[in-house]
Amino acid sequence: IQFPTREGRPEPVTNLRGVPYTSNGIFLLWDPPDETNGVIIGYQIDYKPIESIAAQPGADQPSILLRDDARRNYLLSGLKPNTKYRVQVRPRTSIGLSTSPAIIELTTNLTLAPSKPTFTVTQRGQTFFNVSFDPTIMTIPGSVYYVQYKENDQDDQTTTFKKSYTVSNDRTILVNSLEPGKTYTTILIAGDGIASETKSDPQMVSTRNKDRAPRVIESPWFIGIIVSVIVLIIVFAIVCGIMRRKGGKYSVQDKEMLHGPSGYGDSDGKFSEYYRAPSDASMKHSRASLQNGDDRDSMAEFNDEKDRSRFTEDGSFIGQYGRDDKRHTYLVKYDESDGFAN
Secondary structure, three states, rough: OOOOOOOOOOOOOOEEEEEEEOOOOOEEEOOOOOOOOOOOOEEEEEEEEOOOOOOOOOOOOOOEEEEOOOOOOEEEEOOOOOEEEEEEEEOOOOOOOOOOOOEEEOOOOOOOOOOOOEEEEEOOOOOOOOEEEEEEHHOOOEEEEEEEEOOOOOOOOOOOOOEEOOOOOOOOEEEEOOOOOOOOEEEEEEEEEOOOEEEEEEEEEEOOOOOOOHHHHOOHHHHHHHHHHHHHHHHHHHHHHHHHHHHHHOOHHHHHHHHHHHOHHHHOOOHHHOOOOOOHHHHHHHHHHHOOOOOOOOOHOOOOHHHHHHHOOOOOOEEEEEEEOOOOOOOOOEEEOEEEOO
């Protein structure tokens, strides 16, 4: 059966050891505790000088807090040369520090000037560059490091060096607040933290120039857009030419073939009664209707063939029509080529 328990304080670190580092430093190493009793979130380092065995320990130095749970080493710097120190390391969980620390006592070395350091420029920008170095390749490494730099000009005597921040555990120093496109004389300084310092050989380090604003007219995307627009204009012009040529050949005859004569109806606003000629079928139908139908009107009530004088403009037509009178109908057929024919 497994069940979680509440987090508690961890046990002390294991295998704590130290190595004197130059004349004023101690390089510490350790392993994590056997029982963490939770999650390790960091470590705390405390140290104090011990002048002699009989003497009381000196005042404690400010605690060093490491908030990296994976950290397994640290370089104590700025110590006194040839001095004995008591150092303790304790792990930390969210509940607190370990109840008992791991303790060692070491004596720093005599005062020795560090060996000449070397460095490389690992990254450059318009306003900065990084100086990287490796103390382990030095015969006598320094406990502190910093960079001196100045702008390279014609009169080197009038320009003073600027100083970067100082590091002890880091292996890279950032030099920033520089001018773009300038060259700087750069020197790495290795010191013991007291008085002794050793300079590296100077190097000329240049920052990057400002990025030149790209010309839009030379950009590939702009050239592609221009070519696409030209092609579209050419295609549009060709299509317009074809449509214009096709529209010029669309004559009245083509329209009549498409719509037929009936296409010119009353909706065209023309006099269609003078244009459309009656067909033969309509003519025959008219004759048949006249022969078979009752064409008698009020004049057909009178049957007086003899006295035609009664139908004058002076007289009255009422009662003067004969029954035998027949209406004569004249059919007119329009021919488009010959005109009217009776």
